[in-house]
Amino acid sequence: MTAAVLGVIGGSGVYDLPGLEDVREEAVSSPWGQPSDALRIGRIGETRIVFLARHGRGHRLSPTGIDYRANIDALKRAGVTDIVSLSACGSFREELPPGLFVLVDQFVDRTHGRASSFFGNGCVAHVSMAHPVGPRLQDRIAAAAKAEDIAVVRGGTYVCMEGPQFSSLAESRAYKAQGFDVIGMTNMPEAKLAREAEITYATIAMVTDFDCWHPGHDAVDVAAVVAVARANADKAARLVARLARDFPQTREPCPAGSHRALDGAIMTAPAARDPALMAKLDAVAGRALAG
Numbered sequence: 001m002t003a004a005v006l007g008v009i010g011g012s013g014v015y016d017l018p019g020l021e022d023v024r025e026e027a028v029s030s031p032w033g034q035p036s037d038a039l040r041i042g043r044i045g046e047t048r049i050v051f052l053a054r055h056g057r058g059h060r061l062s063p064t065g066i067d068y069r070a071n072i073d074a075l076k077r078a079g080v081t082d083i084v085s086l087s088a089c090g091s092f093r094e095e096l097p098p099g100l101f102v103l104v105d106q107f108v109d110r111t112h113g114r115a116s117s118f119f120g121n122g123c124v125a126h127v128s129m130a131h132p133v134g135p136r137l138q139d140r141i142a143a144a145a146k147a148e149d150i151a152v153v154r155g156g157t158y159v160c161m162e163g164p165q166f167s168s169l170a171e172s173r174a175y176k177a178q179g180f181d182v183i184g185m186t187n188m189p190e191a192k193l194a195r196e197a198e199i200t201y202a203t204i205a206m207v208t209d210f211d212c213w214h215p216g217h218d219a220v221d222v223a224a225v226v227a228v229a230r231a232n233a234d235k236a237a238r239l240v241a242r243l244a245r246d247f248p249q250t251r252e253p254c255p256a257g258s259h260r261a262l263d264g265a266i267m268t269a270p271a272a273r274d275p276a277l278m279a280k281l282d283a284v285a286g287r288a289l290a291g
């Protein structure tokens with residue numbers, strides 16, 4: 001049985017996790033690069049928590065400049081089994097106004113040029129991304145929200161744009177017409193890499209704005225995002241604290257298969273594998289490669 005460790009990735013406006021106890025900081029080094037910040041390792045109740053500020057403290061890193069592979073690898077090395085991503089986002093729906101939390105279950109990747117896989121020449125793998133969010137983890141987040149009387153909407157599609165500029169009006173209208181629900185700049189390739197690392201992933205998409213499509217609202221700007229993110233911070237911390245207090249001590253199997261995502265996914269024959277890449281995969285693919 002694997003001990004459950006809850007990872008929390010804090011996005012814009014979330015650079016710390018109030019309520020985290022017995023905290024120690026660890027600057028985990030990764031063969032993939034530089035994680036966004038030192039990990040803050042502690043507990044809430046009996047649950048072990050590892051917090052990482054996605055953009056680093058002081059918001060040093062742009063969505064493009066974040067080393068997502070280093071972040072996921074560092075969390076894996078710290079024993080994280082489940083990740084909750086706290087992410088600011090714009091909304092394409094009237095009924096998803098600023099202040100609301102959306103538990104998205106799908107992602108569309110419109111990023112380009114970001115390193116989006118741990119695998120490649122020398123060790124090829126294809127994991128399923130059909131269901132990128134762990135349904136049981138999402139159930140637990142929804143239950144925690146209910147217990148804390150925090151309104152959430154379950155289900156939705158998060159389109160991840162490259163940024164850092166916000167969308168043009170034409171882009172915003174096109175995303176809305178395509179049926180996407182919310183937009184951000186960070187959850188891809190983060191969710192893909194979590195899946196490759198066999199970490200269960202779920203996002204709490206915190207709506208901060210109506211992007212720029214809404215005739216009754218100003219186009220999004222940083223001041224608007226920060227104001228709503230600040231107002232949301234306490235709610236987000238309460239939600240995570242409740243989730244943590246009610247979290248199981250051992251890892252639950254994920255109905256989407258994230259706990260064994262690499263089973264059958266690695267194509268490259270053992271004799272054809274690149275030893276240098278295999279060494280870098282020691283943490284994220286350790287279970288599958290040992291088996």
Ligand SMILES: CSC[C@H]1O[C@H](OP(=O)(O)O)[C@H](O)[C@@H]1O
Pocket residue numbers: 010011012013054055063086087088089163184185186187222225226
């Ligand atoms: C500050 S507005 C744009 C910025 O906010 C979101 O960040 P995160 O997902 O880390 O909360 C969005 O994706 C952009 O990176």
Ligand SMILES: Nc1ncnc2[nH]cnc12
Pocket residue numbers: 088089090091161166167183184185208209210211212220225
């Ligand atoms: N409208 C928006 N577009 C992209 N990323 C965002 N993060 C918060 N609001 C956003």
